[in-house]
Amino acid sequence: MELSFIRDSFVQLLAGAPLTLELTAxxxxxxxxxxxxxxxxxxxxxAVIRGAADAYVFVIRGTPLLVQIFLIYYGLGxxxxxxxxxxxxxxxxxxxxxxxxALSLNSAAYGxxxxxxxxxxxxxxxxxxxxxxxxxxxxxxxxxxLPLALRQALPAYGNELILMVKATSLxxxxxxxxxxxxxxxxxxxxxxPVEVFIAAGAIYxxxxxxxxxxxxxxxxxxxxxxxxxxxxxxxxxxxxx
Amino acid sequence: MIDLLNLLSFGQEGWGLSLLTAALVTVAVAVCGxxxxxxxxxxxxxxxxxxxxxxxxxxxxxxxxxxxxxxLLVIYLxxxxxxxxxxxxxxxxxxxxxxxxxxxxxxxxxxxxxxxAYQAEVFRGAFRALSKGEIEAGMSVGMSRFLLFRRIxxxxxxxxxxxxxxxxxxxxxxxxxxxSVTGLVELLRQSQIAAGSTRKPFEFYLIAGAIFLVITxxxxxxxxxxxxxxxxxxxxxxx
Numbered sequence: 370m371e372l373s374f375i376r377d378s379f380v381q382l383l384a385g386a387p388l389t390l391e392l393t394a395x396x397x398x399x400x401x402x403x404x405x406x407x408x409x410x411x412x413x414x415x416a417v418i419r420g421a422a423d424a425y426v427f428v429i430r431g432t433p434l435l436v437q438i439f440l441i442y443y444g445l446g447x448x449x450x451x452x453x454x455x456x457x458x459x460x461x462x463x464x465x466x467x468x469x470x471a472l473s474l475n476s477a478a479y480g481x482x483x484x485x486x487x488x489x490x491x492x493x494x495x496x497x498x499x500x501x502x503x504x505x506x507x508x509x510x511x512x513x514x515l516p517l518a519l520r521q522a523l524p525a526y527g528n529e530l531i532l533m534v535k536a537t538s539l540x541x542x543x544x545x546x547x548x549x550x551x552x553x554x555x556x557x558x559x560x561x562p563v564e565v566f567i568a569a570g571a572i573y574x575x576x577x578x579x580x581x582x583x584x585x586x587x588x589x590x591x592x593x594x595x596x597x598x599x600x601x602x603x604x605x606x607x608x609x610x
Numbered sequence: 611m612i613d614l615l616n617l618l619s620f621g622q623e624g625w626g627l628s629l630l631t632a633a634l635v636t637v638a639v640a641v642c643g644x645x646x647x648x649x650x651x652x653x654x655x656x657x658x659x660x661x662x663x664x665x666x667x668x669x670x671x672x673x674x675x676x677x678x679x680x681x682l683l684v685i686y687l688x689x690x691x692x693x694x695x696x697x698x699x700x701x702x703x704x705x706x707x708x709x710x711x712x713x714x715x716x717x718x719x720x721x722x723x724x725x726x727a728y729q730a731e732v733f734r735g736a737f738r739a740l741s742k743g744e745i746e747a748g749m750s751v752g753m754s755r756f757l758l759f760r761r762i763x764x765x766x767x768x769x770x771x772x773x774x775x776x777x778x779x780x781x782x783x784x785x786x787x788x789x790s791v792t793g794l795v796e797l798l799r800q801s802q803i804a805a806g807s808t809r810k811p812f813e814f815y816l817i818a819g820a821i822f823l824v825i826t827x828x829x830x831x832x833x834x835x836x837x838x839x840x841x842x843x844x845x846x847x848x849x
Binding site: 427428430431432433434435436437439440443444445446447448531534535536537538539541542549552553556560562563566569570573574577578 | 674678680681682687691798810811815826
């Protein structure tokens with residue numbers, strides 16, 4: 370085990386970090402939107418819509434992400450002619466977009482469970498109170514349900530974010546050179562798996578540590594009512610300032 | 611549709627038998643990994659709950675690292691690192707050349723070591739849910755530590771931990787698909803081979819997904835049944 374080799378690998382692996390972060394950010398953002406749609410579908414009055422969303426979540430959560438990635442990247446390649454005629458081939462021939470599609474579809478299914486739980490946690494009393502003031506529909510969602518659900522969902526959704534960072538490593542198998550892709554190449558070139566693992570692992574731990582702190586900060590910022598009350602004098606000062 | 615059935619037939623032309631065998635390999639590697647993870651996870655939970663400071667720090671570091679690093683990296687470490695280790699062992703005994711670690715062993719250990727980090731948290735949470743009074747009651751009637759563990763602690767921890775254990779099992783099952791990168795002919799690798807030789811990747815990855823779905827669904831049912839059995843003693847809601 371050589372420290373200088375670990376340091377060199379660390380620098381080389383760092384070049385993959387922007388792609389890892391980019392994939393995480395894009396797939397996560399799409400995943401959140403889809404997760405909210407799915408969660409709303411699962412609360413729908415219509416059994417068909419509920420059933421479709423349930424089936425989707427069941428299938429995605431019951432199969433490995435790598436199978437989903439292969440199905441989209443290699444499997445859809447079989448329909449190249451059809452996709453070309455639809456003008457979608459530019460999208461599906463790129464490992465980058467296939468990876469993002471698979472990651473966001475996957476994350477949406479897991480995320481919808483979190484969102485559903487958070488929506489269910491909003492107490493009926495608060496909804497009734499809002500309705501009694503005449504709020505309904507979008508206003509009720511915007512002012513009461515969504516803010517409360519967001520606070521509830523945040524810690525669990527923070528875990529989803531970490532899982533997404535880890536999941537992006539799988540697109541290295543379909544040729545994307547993010548951190549794990551570079552790590553695999555370094556291992557094949559140098560045959561020093563332990564050192565490369567330490568360097569790559571350190572980068573992932575660093576990313577996950579920073580993201581966890583950011584989520585915790587957001588959580589703190591969103592829940593001012595849960596913080597210990599400041600001393601009276603401090604409160605006075607802040608209200609004067 | 612007829613084509614699909616032909617692809618899946620058990621005869622000379624079909625892939626049915628190979629896929630079925632591969633599915634069994636998937637289940638086998640997941641089960642071995644899960645068992646390894648359960649044993650290591652229990653030890654780590656123990657270190658976290660009852661260990662001295664260095665042990666606790668070590669156990670915390672273990673769970674933090676293995677839950678923060680992608681599974682694929684750990685699999686690479688075990689597969690390539692394991693081969694370095696076995697080669698070194700063989701060189702010690704005087705033989706020459708490269709000795710690879712069998713992909714099944716590397717895969718099962720990787721799944722186990724990753725699963726242990728999650729399993730430890732499950733066990734720790736379940737232990738926390740135990741009532742202190744029961745443990746004290748056990749001690750007060752003179753139960754030894756081992757008897758206390760066997761009669762009072764273990765049965766309840768298993769009962770509380772069962773849903774979490776089910777999740778860890780599902781994770782192990784899905785992680786086994788990653789072992790295909792080591793060349794172990796499990797379900798996904800076999801589908802890759804079939805997809806390559808028939809040029810029908812869509813059909814074969816769909817079939818692989820379907821088989822995974824059947825396995826996860828079956829294990830869900832089994833865990834739900836175990837959970838019902840384990841919680842028989844719990845007070846039911848009065849209707």
